[in-house]
Amino acid sequence: MLLEMERISKSYGDVNANRGINYNLKAGEVHAIVGENGAGKTTLMRILYGMEQPSSGSIKLNGKEVFFNDPKEAIRHGIGMVHQHFMLFPNFTVAENIVIGKEPGVIKFDRKAAVAQVEALSKNYGIKVDPLAKVGDCPLGVQQRVEILKVLYQGAEIIILDEPTGVLTPLEVKELLEAIKALTLKGKSFILISHKLNEVMSAADRITVLRDGEVTGVVEASDTDVEQLSNLMVGRALAPSIKQPSMPKHPVLELNNVSLSGGGSKKLLDSISLQVRAGEIVGIAGISGNGQSELIQVIAGLLSPDHGKISLLGANMTGRNARDLRDAGLAHIPEDRYIWGANKSATVAETGVMGHQRRLQRFGILKRKVIRGLVSDWIKQYSIKAGSLDNQTQNLSGGNLQKLIVARELAQNTPFLIAAEPTRGVDIGAMETIHDQLLRKRDGGGAILLISSELSEVLKLSDRIIVMYEGAIAGELQVGEATEEKLSLLMAGGKRNE
């Protein structure tokens, strides 16, 4: 055995994050750890990476017991970690980011040697990067390769990947999985932390399932299926969301030839016309960066289009601000929860009440009790782990904050909802709840525009699917005729059916 973690326990005060966890890893193996938010995956990895010390239990590398006081020691023992949120310097080049902490050169940093070493590394492992490119200009998929090369440069034999596919496009996910396969052939071992079961199934050799800090199963990927894994994760069988055929009524949102020019020659939005009717979910698919973000912002009143007309419930809303749109019947789950969706230094209650504040007041004074009751209800309904209402928003994990935002926007009960990446980073139990809520809203006559980089999500929820490519609509498919293959083709600019 390359790595053995035995009876690892870790408690923070009264909370037992890990309870007697056994986990081992063979050389050249991909051993995934799956579990819902708060199941203890990250704690276990923080212990392995030296960021935390276990309350009890032992770690053995090649049969010898080891103790890591900090990540440096873990790195020295050949353990590398690629974090969910990349830790790169965007203003520096790829090569500079990779060699950081172990730079070639005695007194002066030898840039040429760094580039040469990175090129050699990249060639050796078959992971392609341009050493001279600025990291900030690279797409997220490339940034992740830079992170992987960084840990390889540091001499990692065991690579921990924490939620590696969260920010990647489907194509980038495929490339990542291929890179993992190639590296295992070179003898590297991977610990893959994820809650995307399909990816885990296709990448991992073995899978350990955690729930509430305990191991609920260790299975060979070849002997199991997604259903069994999710049962082990959630502790119950998931009822599949039942979707009735939609019965769309009057149009709620209408876009007519909406265009937005960026700084350059290419338009960010190119004559977009679309309709979302009451009682239907229209999905927008596309590789990120093809105009989806701009489309959301234009509809939500956060950007003004250069041309075209936007109307909500028959009223012309072109160029109006977010306040006017919200007053006219918009709710909006934003695509980035930290940029748009929250104030990290505010309390949970304060982040939770945004958009409701003008409703929950008397004589200009906020109704504190009502607000706290409302947010508490959401916390219960969506089982958000928030600590207390006065906890700072930044202390919430990404998935819990996402649930809070979804609850907040659904509670607006508006005729129209933009749901952008509504389940990004949440566990499958919560994903099920959110999907059910979206479908319920649709069945109650709500109009929903769903933007998601998860094709499975778009396919599952949408009644119609619009594919965007380079700022324009590349095609529209009814849910019955849409398949991942057809969508992928349109997303890559394959054909236009106009």
Add this chain to the structure above:
Amino acid sequence: MNKFNKLLHPLIGPLAAIILGLLAGSIAIVVAGGSITETYSEMWKGAFGSFYFFTSTLSRATPVILIGMGAVVAFRSGFFNLGAEGQMVLGGLSAALVGLYMPGPAWLVCVAALLAGIAAGGLWSAMAGYFDVRFRVNLLITTLLLNYIATLFAGYMVAYPFKDRTGSAAMAQSAMLDNAIWLPKLFKGMAVHAGLIIAVIVVIVLFIYLSKSVSGYEARMLGGNPLFAVYGGVRRTSLMIATMFASGGLAGLAGATEILGSQYRYIDNAFSSADYAWTGIMAALLANANPIGTAIAAFFLAALQTGGMGVELNTDVPLEIGSVIQSVLILFITVKFTRIYWKRRKGRKQDGSAV
């Protein structure tokens, strides 16, 4: 216990800064050849030693508190108003002119003069806000540079058109206000005047506004994450102009109360040389823009200055000892800011990684 900690926690930073400031002051005292204990006891006496000194500290604190509140309004909403000096000057000048030339019953003239002070400071500040919205001129720069225009303009006004020609011809100052419209003194023969009551009311109102009202909530969210606020339906432009008006208006009110309660005429350069405006901004920074903390800090800084005068009067150590302590405080405020910045950066990395 928990509640106690919560109350105490925001005080630790400023207290540490003050202690370190006093320590640095001791070094300066030794260098200047004075005795530390004697100097500090004189400083204490100069600030709080008798009822008279205590009330003059309060009198000095009055405009500092009001300006601090103006800074709090702006900082909390995420805008840096560095124009308090010019806003105060224009507020003071307008109050003086209204007091001199408006006919009517004395109480009405007094109220009108106060309102004129608010309007002048507020409009001057809102103008900078408008430039930011309309022409994207950085607020920090405009508010700062408008100080020069305001102080020089006010200086011109009392040196030429509205110069007091009755007394000594050398002073650039307006004529004296009729004593019927003066703000009443709180105690006979003491410096502190009704402006302090206005300042305390402003502190309480501002505290309630920020923590309880819808608009205060929106302002704080705008300060914390402007994109989030705009996304949630906060009208940034109007809130910003209103905030800037309030911020400058409070500085203008500081100028007006100072004229009506203490100086009774506009004297060129009187506000600038007393450094009210920057002391007020510093108080807000020292207390992390918490209204009540800012009021306490303003009082403390005023005490430092009146105490410094006592030191100069009774020892060989110069008045500047107060400035030394203040400068060290400024340094520590900067340290605090970098620490917050660091925490934010670290916070960003940790976001969402807890699975």
